[in-house]
Amino acid sequence: MLRRDAFDLPEGVIYLDGNSLGPLPRRAEAAVARAMQAEWGAMLIRGWNEAGWMDQPDRLGDRIAPLIGAAPGTVTVGETLSIRVFQGLAAALSLRPGRKVILTEAGNFPSDLYMAQGLIDALGQGHVLRALPATEIPAALTDEVAVLMLTEVDYRSGARHDMAALTAQAHGVGALTLWDLAHSAGALPVALTRCNADFAAGCTYKYLNGGPGAPAFFYARPDHSEITRPILAGWLGHAAPFDFAPDYAPGPGRARFRIGTPPVLQMAALDAALDIFDGVDIAALHARAIVLADRLATGFEAVCPDLRRLTPMDPARRGSQIAFAHPNGYAMVQALIAQGVIGDFRAPDILRFGLTPLYLDAGDIDTAIERFAQVIEGRLWDDPAYRTRNKVT
Amino acid sequence: MLRRDAFDLPEGVIYLDGNSLGPLPRRAEAAVARAMQAEWGAMLIRGWNEAGWMDQPDRLGDRIAPLIGAAPGTVTVGETLSIRVFQGLAAALSLRPGRKVILTEAGNFPSDLYMAQGLIDALGQGHVLRALPATEIPAALTDEVAVLMLTEVDYRSGARHDMAALTAQAHGVGALTLWDLAHSAGALPVALTRCNADFAAGCTYKYLNGGPGAPAFFYARPDHSEITRPILAGWLGHAAPFDFAPDYAPGPGRARFRIGTPPVLQMAALDAALDIFDGVDIAALHARAIVLADRLATGFEAVCPDLRRLTPMDPARRGSQIAFAHPNGYAMVQALIAQGVIGDFRAPDILRFGLTPLYLDAGDIDTAIERFAQVIEGRLWDDPAYRTRNKVT
Numbered sequence: 001m002l003r004r005d006a007f008d009l010p011e012g013v014i015y016l017d018g019n020s021l022g023p024l025p026r027r028a029e030a031a032v033a034r035a036m037q038a039e040w041g042a043m044l045i046r047g048w049n050e051a052g053w054m055d056q057p058d059r060l061g062d063r064i065a066p067l068i069g070a071a072p073g074t075v076t077v078g079e080t081l082s083i084r085v086f087q088g089l090a091a092a093l094s095l096r097p098g099r100k101v102i103l104t105e106a107g108n109f110p111s112d113l114y115m116a117q118g119l120i121d122a123l124g125q126g127h128v129l130r131a132l133p134a135t136e137i138p139a140a141l142t143d144e145v146a147v148l149m150l151t152e153v154d155y156r157s158g159a160r161h162d163m164a165a166l167t168a169q170a171h172g173v174g175a176l177t178l179w180d181l182a183h184s185a186g187a188l189p190v191a192l193t194r195c196n197a198d199f200a201a202g203c204t205y206k207y208l209n210g211g212p213g214a215p216a217f218f219y220a221r222p223d224h225s226e227i228t229r230p231i232l233a234g235w236l237g238h239a240a241p242f243d244f245a246p247d248y249a250p251g252p253g254r255a256r257f258r259i260g261t262p263p264v265l266q267m268a269a270l271d272a273a274l275d276i277f278d279g280v281d282i283a284a285l286h287a288r289a290i291v292l293a294d295r296l297a298t299g300f301e302a303v304c305p306d307l308r309r310l311t312p313m314d315p316a317r318r319g320s321q322i323a324f325a326h327p328n329g330y331a332m333v334q335a336l337i338a339q340g341v342i343g344d345f346r347a348p349d350i351l352r353f354g355l356t357p358l359y360l361d362a363g364d365i366d367t368a369i370e371r372f373a374q375v376i377e378g379r380l381w382d383d384p385a386y387r388t389r390n391k392v393t
Numbered sequence: 394m395l396r397r398d399a400f401d402l403p404e405g406v407i408y409l410d411g412n413s414l415g416p417l418p419r420r421a422e423a424a425v426a427r428a429m430q431a432e433w434g435a436m437l438i439r440g441w442n443e444a445g446w447m448d449q450p451d452r453l454g455d456r457i458a459p460l461i462g463a464a465p466g467t468v469t470v471g472e473t474l475s476i477r478v479f480q481g482l483a484a485a486l487s488l489r490p491g492r493k494v495i496l497t498e499a500g501n502f503p504s505d506l507y508m509a510q511g512l513i514d515a516l517g518q519g520h521v522l523r524a525l526p527a528t529e530i531p532a533a534l535t536d537e538v539a540v541l542m543l544t545e546v547d548y549r550s551g552a553r554h555d556m557a558a559l560t561a562q563a564h565g566v567g568a569l570t571l572w573d574l575a576h577s578a579g580a581l582p583v584a585l586t587r588c589n590a591d592f593a594a595g596c597t598y599k600y601l602n603g604g605p606g607a608p609a610f611f612y613a614r615p616d617h618s619e620i621t622r623p624i625l626a627g628w629l630g631h632a633a634p635f636d637f638a639p640d641y642a643p644g645p646g647r648a649r650f651r652i653g654t655p656p657v658l659q660m661a662a663l664d665a666a667l668d669i670f671d672g673v674d675i676a677a678l679h680a681r682a683i684v685l686a687d688r689l690a691t692g693f694e695a696v697c698p699d700l701r702r703l704t705p706m707d708p709a710r711r712g713s714q715i716a717f718a719h720p721n722g723y724a725m726v727q728a729l730i731a732q733g734v735i736g737d738f739r740a741p742d743i744l745r746f747g748l749t750p751l752y753l754d755a756g757d758i759d760t761a762i763e764r765f766a767q768v769i770e771g772r773l774w775d776d777p778a779y780r781t782r783n784k785v786t
Contacts, residue, residue: 008434017438024434032425032658040605041401041417044735045410053605080653082627083476090515106639111628111653114641118626122483123516131639205654212433212446212657233511234475235504244740246499246524248507260473260504261598263606265425265658342437347637 001285004359006276007209014368016296016343019183019321019354022209022273031272032265040264047264056267057236057258063274064208064217067282068181068200069191074219076254077204077270078262081182081216083232084201085149086115087257088178088218090231092147092199093119093127095224096176099146103175106131109155112180116149134161138169145175147198152190153183153319156346157310160188160318164195171196176224182206185217186277187320187356188286192219199224207320207356208277210270218257225253234259276358288357289320292365296353297322299369304332304376310350321354332375339371394678397752399669400602407761409689409736412576412714412747415602415666424665425658433657440657449660450629450651456667457601457610460675461574461593462584467612469647470597470663471655474575474609476625477594478542479508480650481571481611483624485540485592486512486520488617489569492539496568499524502548505573509542527554531562538568540591545583546576546712549739550703553581553711557588564589569617575599578610579670580713580749581679585612592617600713600749601670603663611650618646627652669751681750682713685758689746690715692762697725697769703743714747725768732764 008024009015015023039051048054061075089102102116113131120127132140141148148170153160167177176198184190186207192200200219204210220228230250235241236258239249250256293311301307307324326332326349333345343353401417402408408416432444441447454468482495495509506524513520525533534541541563546553560570569591577583579600585593593612597603613621623643628634629651632642643649694700700717719725719742726738736746
């Protein structure tokens with residue numbers, strides 16, 4: 001399953017930040033160049049039909065669908081994840097008109113919380129965003145809840161919610177669910193259909209390696225699609241976009257969740273990135289990530305026993321990253337980066353490492369541990385000269 | 394002002410559809426390849442800071458600002474035009490809470506109408522979209538109107554509204570304005586500040602040549618920016634995006650209208666495309682487009698007297714395109730395309746030709762007229778064998 005040759009990774013770098021931005025797939029360069037020269041340049045406006053640009057949103061959606069346990073015809077691609085969260089929330093609220101609560105986790109990714117706040121303010125219908133610690137969510141699932149909005153895998157700790165159980169519980173009180181799959185898609189097996197999830201959205205620039213600012217995807221359960229009147233009623237979601245009719249008529253199913261003109265160059269890069277997943281068993285990929293994560297955790301903790309591990313131990317309850325807290329976390333991450341081991345830091349004190357078995361193996365993890373040992377044993381992160389030289393601020 | 398060498402145009406093609414999709418700027422290919430290899434590939438996650446990806450939305454906004462008569466610091470780039478129209482409408486409604494009418498033109502671009510319809514439905518606050526013929530708009534500007542939403546240049550006829558007069562009249566009754574500049578930006582001098590326009594949005598893939606699905610831009614008058622609570626409250630618009638705070642706090646001014654992660658590859662292409670405008674006098678460019686349009690109109694009408702010209706004669710009242718109606722319009726456009734003259738068709742019967750003096754001169758127009766004469770004199774569009782051969786459906 002190691003497909004390191006599929007990526008253009010800098011020599012000597014151990015890249016543990018694919019959970020933030022996946023690396024460059026070699027094929028993406030040629031794919032984008034082709035989209036520019038042979039399509040945009042040569043076909044000009046005809047590219048919309050002849051190069052299939054107009055079909056990209058749904059065609060790429062159908063490529064992503066099997067990675068997230070969704071049926072063909074239920075996923076579309078375009079816009080940004082923030083927009084997709086907004087769209088999913090608005091859809092859910094419109095389907096539960098009598099209910100006023102959006103239930104979420106207090107530590108959810110901020111943009112999800114912000115989009116909910118912006119929607120609630122604008123609607124002015126008395127909705128509230130109830131953000132609770134994960135442990136309090138089950139008890140808070142009452143018949144006041146319109147939608148339970150959760151990010152399946154926490155962007156800091158890597159803790160993973162039980163999508164099947166929480167969706168079932170939400171449905172038990174008549175609530176809908178909106179799952180943010182930013183840290184799930186391409187990292188672990190997601191089963192939207194089996195879990196009976198209502199709405200889901202995710203980005204494609206993390207584990208799917210679609211490139212910086214790659215478009216988002218959106219899933220709606222087919223029965224919801226057919227009755228949702230989209231708040232973001234874009235021309236691309238119209239039943240007949242090229243009729244240029246004055247009144248909005250939603251397209252069938254997922255089509256109505258398309259919004260604006262597709263970003264063709266980003267789509268071409270994403271298309272090439274998805275080639276890498278052809279034939280990859282996502283469950284096996286995730287199992288391998290768990291092994292790598294444990295190897296890294298054991299090694300790092302041996303080197304620096306006062307790291308506090310934030311990621312749960314149960315493989316079923318975590319994504320493909322490992323996170324620690326440490327008061328000197330920021331400086332440590334900077335020093336590691338200077339040593340060619342790229343992880344990242346999240347305020348206030350979190351060191352975060354993504355494990356991506358498509359381009360990482362046990363040898364890489366051992367190298368990362370060795371370099372971490374150099375950082376810690378030399379207290380490199382605490383040495384003013386080292387900090388100055390390596391711009392550790 | 395002719396900069397044909399800046400574009401990678403197919404040999405022998407007369408491209409009269411730059412009002413739909415601008416052609417490939419030669420520099421864009423290298424710029425995107427660099428963004429992929431030297432930035433995404435080599436810098437990986439550090440590209441957000443080291444390559445300036447995070448600053449792209451505002452930096453590109455500042456490059457577009459002078460083309461639309463806006464001050465530095467007032468324009469940002471990202472998302473799609475449909476999303477930007479939604480954002481502008483919601484902002485305007487929030488600033489005029491007592492008023493229920495969105496006034497627009499019946500022939501406005503459908504996505505603008507659809508986004509208004511979606512917003513109105515979702516708000517459920519009794520707003521109405523009043524879509525009237527252009528001539529009836531001044532009389533309909535009453536103190537019920539929250540916002541006047543117009544596309545400055547009509548996508549079919551090319552007729553141009555008087556932004557200064559209509560904005561002043563809207564302000565006279567306490568209404569705000571939202572201008573769609575899709576067919577204005579890069580084509581003609583726009584004076585947002587001088588006209589005292591409230592909000593504006595536009596796309597960058599037409600006259601600005603940013604590429605298929607290039608991101609949109611958004612302008613808000615600075616005094617509105619400071620008091621608007623955005624409906625689309627994305628993380629990139631937060632006052633401190635990397636603090637990952639749980640509550641939304643809008644960034645200063647235009648920053649709050651940023652939404653999701655910027656599409657870095659599309660931004661790189663757009664950046665290179667904007668280089669072409671360095672040193673270009675937009676008023677002179679537009680004057681030249683008017684001359685070319687008149688040349689084309691005169692020639693085409695001489696060849697086919699039953700073309701009905703839809704574009705106004707007054708140069709101040711039109712954009713950089715010329716449009717005709719003809720019952721055989723669709724077949725004529727297809728036959729012209731088969732002859733290498735690329736214009737486009739808009740239902741029900743409109744032939745549409747964009748005049749873009751950056752890569753078109755009088756000789757090109759004369760060639761287009763000659764080929765149109767061949768089409769008409771040979772009744773090529775009416776010849777079944779020709780139609781079959783050239784896939785004229």
